[in-house]
Amino acid sequence: MALRLSNPLPRRFRGFSPRVALVGAGMLLAALALALRAVDLQVLRHDELSRMANRQSQRILRIKGQRGPILDRLGGDLALSVQADSVYARPGRVERPAQAAALLARVLNVPRQTLQERLSSDAPFVWIKRRISPEESGRVTALELPGVGMTREYLRVYPGRTYASALLGYTGVDTQGLEGIEYAFDSYLKGTEVYRVLDMDALGRTLLQSDEEKPTAGDSVRLTIHPAIQYAAEKEVALTVARTQASYGLAIVMRSATGEILAMAQAPGFNPNAYAAADKSALFNRAVTDGYEPGSTFKLMTAAAALEDKSVKPDTVFYCENGEFQHYDSVIHDTEPHAWLSVAGILRVSSNIGAAKMGLTIPAAVFRDTLFRFGFGRRTGIFTLPDGRRLAGEAEGYVPPANKWTPVDHAAISFGHGVLVSPLQLVTAVNAIATGGRLLKPWIVQEIRDPEGKVLMQGRPVVVRRAVSAETAAAVRDMMLGVVQGDGTGTRATIPGFAVAGKTGTTEKYDLQARGYSKTKDIASFVGFVPAEAPEVTILVLVEDPKTSHYGGLTAAPVFREIARQSLALLGVWPAQGVQHVAMEK
Numbered sequence: 001m002a003l004r005l006s007n008p009l010p011r012r013f014r015g016f017s018p019r020v021a022l023v024g025a026g027m028l029l030a031a032l033a034l035a036l037r038a039v040d041l042q043v044l045r046h047d048e049l050s051r052m053a054n055r056q057s058q059r060i061l062r063i064k065g066q067r068g069p070i071l072d073r074l075g076g077d078l079a080l081s082v083q084a085d086s087v088y089a090r091p092g093r094v095e096r097p098a099q100a101a102a103l104l105a106r107v108l109n110v111p112r113q114t115l116q117e118r119l120s121s122d123a124p125f126v127w128i129k130r131r132i133s134p135e136e137s138g139r140v141t142a143l144e145l146p147g148v149g150m151t152r153e154y155l156r157v158y159p160g161r162t163y164a165s166a167l168l169g170y171t172g173v174d175t176q177g178l179e180g181i182e183y184a185f186d187s188y189l190k191g192t193e194v195y196r197v198l199d200m201d202a203l204g205r206t207l208l209q210s211d212e213e214k215p216t217a218g219d220s221v222r223l224t225i226h227p228a229i230q231y232a233a234e235k236e237v238a239l240t241v242a243r244t245q246a247s248y249g250l251a252i253v254m255r256s257a258t259g260e261i262l263a264m265a266q267a268p269g270f271n272p273n274a275y276a277a278a279d280k281s282a283l284f285n286r287a288v289t290d291g292y293e294p295g296s297t298f299k300l301m302t303a304a305a306a307l308e309d310k311s312v313k314p315d316t317v318f319y320c321e322n323g324e325f326q327h328y329d330s331v332i333h334d335t336e337p338h339a340w341l342s343v344a345g346i347l348r349v350s351s352n353i354g355a356a357k358m359g360l361t362i363p364a365a366v367f368r369d370t371l372f373r374f375g376f377g378r379r380t381g382i383f384t385l386p387d388g389r390r391l392a393g394e395a396e397g398y399v400p401p402a403n404k405w406t407p408v409d410h411a412a413i414s415f416g417h418g419v420l421v422s423p424l425q426l427v428t429a430v431n432a433i434a435t436g437g438r439l440l441k442p443w444i445v446q447e448i449r450d451p452e453g454k455v456l457m458q459g460r461p462v463v464v465r466r467a468v469s470a471e472t473a474a475a476v477r478d479m480m481l482g483v484v485q486g487d488g489t490g491t492r493a494t495i496p497g498f499a500v501a502g503k504t505g506t507t508e509k510y511d512l513q514a515r516g517y518s519k520t521k522d523i524a525s526f527v528g529f530v531p532a533e534a535p536e537v538t539i540l541v542l543v544e545d546p547k548t549s550h551y552g553g554l555t556a557a558p559v560f561r562e563i564a565r566q567s568l569a570l571l572g573v574w575p576a577q578g579v580q581h582v583a584m585e586k
Contacts, residue, residue, distance in 0.1 A: 359414025497575025502528025
């Protein structure tokens, strides 16, 4: 007798078989597998696969706006940007990479092996050569190579080649500022950039090109540099470096009444159009970035501090020990033996012993405070905007804390050892003597304008503080006149028809390996202003490691004379007319 179920299956399940169950289970497993794969692809490996997809089908090109020009004070171009073609390739679409590499190598002067590696790579996009010449562009176009194309970029050009190179600096492969003015004012010069997205399908066809938005040009930066004075300074410094076989030389020309930098010259220079081939030591603007021991030029600060503190009077005399002075465990020497010298005499013949004894009359804290008021031990602010933003670095220098001064340190600082100053700090401090004791902030940017001509920033004279009284400044100025007269050390700075106020310097360089001052490496210098009675220009000249003579009076003073003489003529200041202030455009 057959067994019957008491509750047979409902009608809707009649005909249900194991095969249907198997198919259903399979579909369920497939759906689960797809879901797990989706999680793997979209969640666990999302970043990795996105990068792979972009490499395979997408290229984002960064399109920069035209970099703003750098101009001199008369509007002449010091740096500008021009359009140039850049060559790229889609390696997957290049036919016969070896042959294409050989053809491109001949017209672009790029090693064949380098090009073949690029054209054979798995990358979807490679640069072949950027910012090529018009002649190269024409030759590449004539080749008609599949997978090789060109796009327009901007090329930074320096028309003067080595002219003002250390001051201007240079830009990198993406026209970003890397040194000098290019670096300091990069945020103004660079303009804006946009991104152009290129999506390619499997056949290499462009699906999307987002080039609707156009980049904007950068702002123009007009400097205070006077082109003819800059040229004169560069010429004279370069001649002296060559003549004396020196390591390098520099000169800074400042307009005394305003603090404007009229010239900042350095030799040897370099060509920023091809900066990669330059000696690395030439790439930096050492007038701003370097610190050095100023030597005898610093005696001006010692005299000013002593007179301001009333520790001495101009006619106070010191016994100079006939050229050799035992001071604790140190012996201080003079180049020539001297007995009694007044403060003016100490400066005139540049006596280390006299300067040390004069400096020792000033309490260390008072002395250090005076040096700070002259701007030593802090940045000048030449790259600091009115709103307080600092655009680039400059040497801060170093003045030891007063409570760290030993008697030997105190004496050494008095004649310019044991402190570090930048050339810009020193010329700025001496200019405070020229202006009657007022410390002016040095400035090098006359104005910044946007592409529509709107003035964004305008330079102007700024009095930072009073360094010393007008009486003290006048006394030091009169003493500086004696340096270039009679038996003074700076007579080679004399300019017929003008009263020159100056000071020589000869500094032995510290040798880190020998742990002492070198007997063969020196820095010769001269700093001063002219005309002394109503200063028009304040000038510093440095020559490092001259081989012919290491004395500042013999090496640097003649350079000062020639730069000052030409600068005065260019500014319309003539002996027969006295001091004549004229418009700077002349």
